[in-house]
Amino acid sequence: MIRASAHRLFSNQLAINSLKRCYALGVTAETEPDVIPSDWHSAKPYESIPGPTPWPIVGNAWRFIGGVDFLKIMKQMHNKYGDVVIMRQLLALGDMTMLFNIRDIEWLLRNEGAWPIRDGLASSYRYRHVLRKDVFGDTYGLINGQNESWGTFRTAVNPIMMQPRTTHQYIPQINEIGDEFIELVTKLKSKDANNETPDNFADELNKWAFESITAIALDTRLGVLAEKPSAKAEKAVQYITESFGLIFQLDFMPAGKLHMKFNTSVWKKFVRNQDYFTDMCLELIEQAQQRINNNPNYTLKQEHEKSVFERLVAKDKKVAMVMTLDMMGAGVDTTAKAVAATLYFLAKSQKSQEALRSELKRLLPNKNSPITKQVLDDAKYLRAAIKEALRLAPIGIGNMRKMTKPMVLGGYQIPEGTLISMPNLYLSKVIDKHFSNPQEYIPERWLREVKTENVNAFVSLPFGFGARSCIGKRMASMEIEVIVAKMVRNFVLEWHHKDMFFKQGLIYGVADPLKIKLIDLPS
Numbered sequence: 001m002i003r004a005s006a007h008r009l010f011s012n013q014l015a016i017n018s019l020k021r022c023y024a025l026g027v028t029a030e031t032e033p034d035v036i037p038s039d040w041h042s043a044k045p046y047e048s049i050p051g052p053t054p055w056p057i058v059g060n061a062w063r064f065i066g067g068v069d070f071l072k073i074m075k076q077m078h079n080k081y082g083d084v085v086i087m088r089q090l091l092a093l094g095d096m097t098m099l100f101n102i103r104d105i106e107w108l109l110r111n112e113g114a115w116p117i118r119d120g121l122a123s124s125y126r127y128r129h130v131l132r133k134d135v136f137g138d139t140y141g142l143i144n145g146q147n148e149s150w151g152t153f154r155t156a157v158n159p160i161m162m163q164p165r166t167t168h169q170y171i172p173q174i175n176e177i178g179d180e181f182i183e184l185v186t187k188l189k190s191k192d193a194n195n196e197t198p199d200n201f202a203d204e205l206n207k208w209a210f211e212s213i214t215a216i217a218l219d220t221r222l223g224v225l226a227e228k229p230s231a232k233a234e235k236a237v238q239y240i241t242e243s244f245g246l247i248f249q250l251d252f253m254p255a256g257k258l259h260m261k262f263n264t265s266v267w268k269k270f271v272r273n274q275d276y277f278t279d280m281c282l283e284l285i286e287q288a289q290q291r292i293n294n295n296p297n298y299t300l301k302q303e304h305e306k307s308v309f310e311r312l313v314a315k316d317k318k319v320a321m322v323m324t325l326d327m328m329g330a331g332v333d334t335t336a337k338a339v340a341a342t343l344y345f346l347a348k349s350q351k352s353q354e355a356l357r358s359e360l361k362r363l364l365p366n367k368n369s370p371i372t373k374q375v376l377d378d379a380k381y382l383r384a385a386i387k388e389a390l391r392l393a394p395i396g397i398g399n400m401r402k403m404t405k406p407m408v409l410g411g412y413q414i415p416e417g418t419l420i421s422m423p424n425l426y427l428s429k430v431i432d433k434h435f436s437n438p439q440e441y442i443p444e445r446w447l448r449e450v451k452t453e454n455v456n457a458f459v460s461l462p463f464g465f466g467a468r469s470c471i472g473k474r475m476a477s478m479e480i481e482v483i484v485a486k487m488v489r490n491f492v493l494e495w496h497h498k499d500m501f502f503k504q505g506l507i508y509g510v511a512d513p514l515k516i517k518l519i520d521l522p523s
Contacts, residue, residue: 036406043408046415049097051086052077059089070397070504074098074426084410097414098421102434104409105422106458109465113404115151116468120144123250124329126260127274128322135278141322142471143329157323157471160311165304167474168373173215174479175371178486180225181208185487187227189518194496199513203241205336210240212479213331217324218284219309236280239273244333246270248506277328281321288313327472334395335476337509338462341393342386342484344500345441347493347516352443356381360489367490367523371482379485384446386480390462392441395507397425399461425508428460435459492519 054060063073077085083101090096099105125144128136138149145153160166184204189195198204211224214236222233229237249266250256259267288310292298303311312320346353359381364371376382403418414420429438434455435445445453458465463473470476487493494517503511 037408039408040406040413043413044411046413046418049084049086049412050081051088052081054089060087061090063087064090068504070423071426071430074100074423075430078426078431082410084412094419096419096421098423099409100423100427101410102427102456102458106456108401108407108409108420108422109399109458111407112401112466114467115147116401116466120146121247121251122256123247123260123270124274127271131271132274132278135282135318136322137318139316139318139322141326143326153319153322154467154471156315156319157312160308160315161323161471162474163304164474166308167478169304169307170216170475171371171373171376171478171482174212174482177208177212177215177221177225178371178482179368180211181483182486182490184225184227185491185518186520194517195519196496196515196517199515201514201516202336202340202510205339205514206241206332207237208483209332209336209339209479210237210328213328213335213475216308216475217327217331218281219288219307220284235276239276240328240332242269243273243329244506246273252506277325278321281324284309285313285317285320289317330470331472331476333509334507335479337393337395337507338386338390338476338480339483340510340514341502342389342480343487343493343516344495344510344514345389345392346385346484346488347495349441350494352385352441353488353493355443356385356488360485364485364489367521369489371485375485376478376481379481380447381443382481382485383477384443386477386484387446387460387462388441388443391428391435391460392439393502393509394425394460394462395509396462396464397504397508398423399464424459424461490521492521493517494519 052060052063055062077087077098078100083099083104085098085100086095087098088095099108120140120143125140128144129138129140139153140146140149141153142150142157181204185197188198188201188204192198207224211222214220214222214224222236223229224233224237226233246266246269250259250270258264292310292314306314309320309324312323346356359379363369363375363378399422401420401422403414403416403420406416407414409420427434432438435453445455463470463476496517497512497515500514501511502509505511
């Protein structure tokens with residue numbers, strides 16, 4: 001029997017907070033909390049939902065202490081208690097009700113309100129709206145905004161961020177950055193006796209992702225991938241890399257609030273990093289404004305011809321500031337981990353890799369052929385390969401909602417205020433109800449002309465769902481497609497190590513060194 005002292009439990013509060021973050025917690029608003037469903041009185045009461053008995057003081061939180069295997073816990077709960085399970089007393093989370101029936105999940109998500117609410121980051125909130133309120137004011141953005149303020153901000157940036165032609169505008173730039181990354185990778189693997197990528201290859205992917213998102217969000221190139229990057233670029237990479245670890249300490253470790261309260265070295269370093277990127281944004285916003293003012297032909301540009309940054313600045317400087325920083329914060333480690341997972345699965349599956357390469361050779365006759373909108377439109381197997389990788393290794397292992405109106409789910413009364421978890425990774429990878437051979441990497445299952453499985457779209461949701469789905473999903477998908485295509489078109493990828501360990505940290509992703517053997521293709 002597992003035993004844990006109260007002291008050990010609170011020292012491992014990280015596990016609980018990690019669970020909360022990995023599910024991308026959301027609360028739906030603008031619903032009708034007073035409306036009782038017609039089948040409410042015939043449903044079983046909420047109190048009768050089965051689940052494990054909580055221990056005194058520590059509740060069920062001990063289940064998430066230490067090296068937690070979320071998939072194993074979910075499988076145990078599902079097998080023992082059924083499609084609706086309650087885990088009471090999870091400390092920071094309180095009581096959590098888990099849904100394992102995809103029809104219940106689809107019903108819940110299709111009945112969200114207009115303004116879903118997701119937990120923000122306490123560190124970001126304190127920095128922006130306490131320390132730098134003079135800059136940010138009451139513009140909370142997509143990370144920290146809630147209710148109407150969030151809805152107003154999302155409405156303002158949606159037309160800029162979500163239009164397909166806005167994404168297409170950046171394909172040439174991302175293609176150029178991809179070529180630079182291929183040059184870097186060629187040099188890195190040549191230094192290894194086995195032509196493998198280095199132990200820190202995940203860091204190199206972070207550099208690529210950072211250079212890509214800066215080109216989109218800041219309308220500039222920092223030269224992070226250069227052989228000898230500038231001091232400014234090196235500092236930017238250092239600070240963005242540090243930021244992931246600092247956010248982890250401040251927002252997910254038990255002592256996070258103490259760091260902020262007592263102004264520790266951890267908090268001071270976080271403030272220094274945020275000051276750097278805030279000041280960088282302010283400088284670039286002024287430059288963009290000057291370009292607009294000094295360019296007599298600017299007004300002749302069609303709206304879709306303007307950069308994302310220019311359009312944001314023209315709308316509102318604070319909106320531009322907050323959206324830019326949100327993009328940089330959310331668009332590096334997430335995109336890099338998605339690429340890492342895709343490259344790993346392709347290296348493990350030579351059959352899938354050859355099928356993809358066959359498609360790419362048709363679309364890209366030469367290794368250095370530029371990737372265009374038409375190439376990406378026609379690259380069906382490429383999209384399937386990435387989608388399958390994100391089914392097996394999504395950035396977040398599921399979704400969460402807090403009920404803002406009563407519903408009947410799985411035959412039970414689910415009151416307003418109930419915290420609901422939907423374990424999408426478990427549903428798509430562990431059980432074979434939704435996918436045949438669910439743990440195998442089979443991109444063909446996503447090809448319309450050959451797939452035989454009738455998959456419910458709500459089983460795998462790598463970019464979330466609804467109004468609060470990832471606003472950068474089109475940009476992120478394009479970035480991932482470009483760099484995966486270039487890697488497979490330039491190299492044969494091989495994996496000669498034990499199976500990769502995927503770990504839930506700030507986000508879900510590869511945890512072992514990503515040492516992929518790369519063999520140059522002749523043309």
